Amino acid sequence: MSASPRPVVPATTIKPIRHEGPLDLRHLIEWLAHDAVISPDEARRTIARCAQAESRQPPLVRLANVAMSRQSDGKPLDLEMLSQWLAGRAGLSYLRIDPLKVDVGKVADTMSAAYAERHKVLPVQVTPAEVVVATAEPFLTDWIGEVERQSRRSVRRVVANPSDIQRYTAEFFALAKSVKAAQKAGGNAGGASFEQLVELGKSNKQLDANDQSVVQVVDWLWQYAFDQRASDIHLEPRRDQGVIRFRIDGVLHPAYQMPMGVMNAMVARIKLLGRMDVVEKRRPLDGRIKTRNTRGDEVEMRLSTLPTAFGEKMVMRIFDPDTAVKDLDALGFAQHDAQRWEKLVTRPHGIILVTGPTGSGKTTTLYSTLKRVATEEVNVSTVEDPIEMIEPSFNQTQVQAQLDFGFTEGLRALMRQDPDIIMVGEIRDLATAEMAVQAALTGHLV
Numbered sequence: 001m002s003a004s005p006r007p008v009v010p011a012t013t014i015k016p017i018r019h020e021g022p023l024d025l026r027h028l029i030e031w032l033a034h035d036a037v038i039s040p041d042e043a044r045r046t047i048a049r050c051a052q053a054e055s056r057q058p059p060l061v062r063l064a065n066v067a068m069s070r071q072s073d074g075k076p077l078d079l080e081m082l083s084q085w086l087a088g089r090a091g092l093s094y095l096r097i098d099p100l101k102v103d104v105g106k107v108a109d110t111m112s113a114a115y116a117e118r119h120k121v122l123p124v125q126v127t128p129a130e131v132v133v134a135t136a137e138p139f140l141t142d143w144i145g146e147v148e149r150q151s152r153r154s155v156r157r158v159v160a161n162p163s164d165i166q167r168y169t170a171e172f173f174a175l176a177k178s179v180k181a182a183q184k185a186g187g188n189a190g191g192a193s194f195e196q197l198v199e200l201g202k203s204n205k206q207l208d209a210n211d212q213s214v215v216q217v218v219d220w221l222w223q224y225a226f227d228q229r230a231s232d233i234h235l236e237p238r239r240d241q242g243v244i245r246f247r248i249d250g251v252l253h254p255a256y257q258m259p260m261g262v263m264n265a266m267v268a269r270i271k272l273l274g275r276m277d278v279v280e281k282r283r284p285l286d287g288r289i290k291t292r293n294t295r296g297d298e299v300e301m302r303l304s305t306l307p308t309a310f311g312e313k314m315v316m317r318i319f320d321p322d323t324a325v326k327d328l329d330a331l332g333f334a335q336h337d338a339q340r341w342e343k344l345v346t347r348p349h350g351i352i353l354v355t356g357p358t359g360s361g362k363t364t365t366l367y368s369t370l371k372r373v374a375t376e377e378v379n380v381s382t383v384e385d386p387i388e389m390i391e392p393s394f395n396q397t398q399v400q401a402q403l404d405f406g407f408t409e410g411l412r413a414l415m416r417q418d419p420d421i422i423m424v425g426e427i428r429d430l431a432t433a434e435m436a437v438q439a440a441l442t443g444h445l446v
Helices: 025-034 040-051 059-066 079-090 104-110 113-119 144-151 162-185 212-227 260-273 335-345 362-373 407-414 430-441
Strands: 121-126 130-135 154-159 232-236 241-248 251-259 285-292 298-308 311-319 380-384 395-398 421-424
Touching: 025 040, 025 059, 025 079, 040 059, 059 079, 059 162, 079 154, 079 162, 104 121, 104 144, 104 162, 113 121, 113 162, 121 162, 130 144, 130 162, 144 154, 162 212, 162 251, 162 260, 212 232, 212 260, 212 311, 232 260, 241 260, 251 260, 260 285, 260 298, 260 311, 335 362, 362 380, 362 421, 380 407, 395 407, 407 421, 407 430, 421 430
Parallel strands: 130 154, 380 395, 380 421
Antiparallel strands: 121 130, 232 241, 232 311, 241 251, 285 298, 298 311
């Protein structure tokens, strides 16, 4: 994607210094003490602690791990604070790298992964006239001339967190490599759409869904989405390029542009894992996948495909157990709203309607509330389509449309199960609404 990086954090008012060469611990500690960021005593203690153990970590990371105290307020100096201070020392702007704002393809075209790792730099924005390069070594400048010659653009440096530079250098270049390998394996295969032209001399080779490059790209997609706390992943086919977008906090953000041949192979790979019909592309399909996030927790994804003019569009709804079931106090309610909600859900009977757009937190609110009220003294039952997350503290029932078992039938059956609290996933028709009201009038909390 093409977008400017997140606005740069203004550099501090610390007077820049002239220095050449790589960063070293002693200089950094002396500068911190000189700028009154740390006290002289803290500087001496830090030098002594660092001298006790050798480390290959970047100097700024080592200082962050030592957990020095800031002289002004006694708070620990973390890596983000130290990086911002270093930017002011070097007379440069500070940048918090946002991976959603970086065009990975252009980054990989600007320099090689080996070159970026060797010089501890990472391009974060490429325009026709300029390359913005994040660096963890602001006093090393011997690479600038070569990058300007190779890219035929001027270089503007910013300082970034060295851990972020190391992480995103590995991720961005690995992704670009996998996409190029997948594109090469698939030849010039594009999307099968009613606007596709048959051109002589072009390869009709289709990319295999099990190709290792495709597997790596799909794995990256999921882990990237989990890291960004996305609720939905959109794979959208276009005429020439496929677009990947993440929904984060209710808003869609472009994440990557993919060659259509690679996009089609990704969709096929995901359909295969979701036990969907890979061959069927003419009608909408639904499926499910269970995988694990970077923390090792099980995550469920609900899949949906839709035929469009340029190929199959796929949306993956992510159900992270850490997100779906939170403590009620962690939902972010204002104090007076939380008190009103507590009064509502602790009533012995009545009906409560929870409404809102997609991704607004309805499921999270309901599950967190039910978990709070589901004690051993009450019978909590749900009718859902589908069951969003398995929760052992209450009884969950799945609607089965093919068996003529809908919300109305589910509610009717639950009424004979001696329930105290009933959660209905959706009120889709008059019959379900009437049944829900009837349940509330007969002494149940719905």
